Amino acid sequence: MNFSFKIKKLFYSANKTNILEDISINIEDSPLTIITGNNGVGKTTLMKILYGLYTPTSGRVERFEKSDIRKAFVFQNPIFLNNTVYNNLFHALYCKSIEAKYRSEIIENMVSAHNLDYLLQKKIRALSGGEIQLVSLLRSLILDPQVLYYDEPSNNLDSEHIEMIMKIITNLIASNTKIYMITHDARIKNNINHRNIHLYSNSEIHYEN
Numbered sequence: 001m002n003f004s005f006k007i008k009k010l011f012y013s014a015n016k017t018n019i020l021e022d023i024s025i026n027i028e029d030s031p032l033t034i035i036t037g038n039n040g041v042g043k044t045t046l047m048k049i050l051y052g053l054y055t056p057t058s059g060r061v062e063r064f065e066k067s068d069i070r071k072a073f074v075f076q077n078p079i080f081l082n083n084t085v086y087n088n089l090f091h092a093l094y095c096k097s098i099e100a101k102y103r104s105e106i107i108e109n110m111v112s113a114h115n116l117d118y119l120l121q122k123k124i125r126a127l128s129g130g131e132i133q134l135v136s137l138l139r140s141l142i143l144d145p146q147v148l149y150y151d152e153p154s155n156n157l158d159s160e161h162i163e164m165i166m167k168i169i170t171n172l173i174a175s176n177t178k179i180y181m182i183t184h185d186a187r188i189k190n191n192i193n194h195r196n197i198h199l200y201s202n203s204e205i206h207y208e209n
Helices: 043-051 085-095 100-113 129-141 159-174
Strands: 003-014 017-028 032-037 058-063 071-074 147-151 178-182 195-199 205-208
Touching (some): 043 178, 043 195, 129 147, 129 159
């Protein structure tokens, strides 16, 4: 059996508050793993620990991945430059030290692949909630991640944008991108095969194949 993570007696505290307590779980390798649970149980904290943004207060997280693996995190409330979509994507490539002469081509290929060319010259502040989520996802995908961590992709979105995001997710899985996602959205959970991790308020954790 292949694993992505083995977690043993994990604790995480912030501001003198215990957010995760005594979490132990083996997470099997899967194209899509969905994390669920009520608000405040520590779902985002757990995913940030899996990604490597947070370090556990105590306990062990064993990762079964290469140290140079390409990965990206799509935040629930992303922060953008007050500029066009194109310039935000250009800046993301700049931050990853992609040579300037390649940036425009990479951006154009990315948006064309998902039929989202119409977004490029829009100002960030003029985007709808659904468009913001699409641009946030594109900004992560433009770096060609092998593993994607995605926090609440469908929060307050209409059906049209949910379907667009689901199509991108399905295509990513088909191209062997591994995804860890936090969502309660039945439209995603009922239409894409996945493994499920459910967190409870007492830090009990339940894993379903």
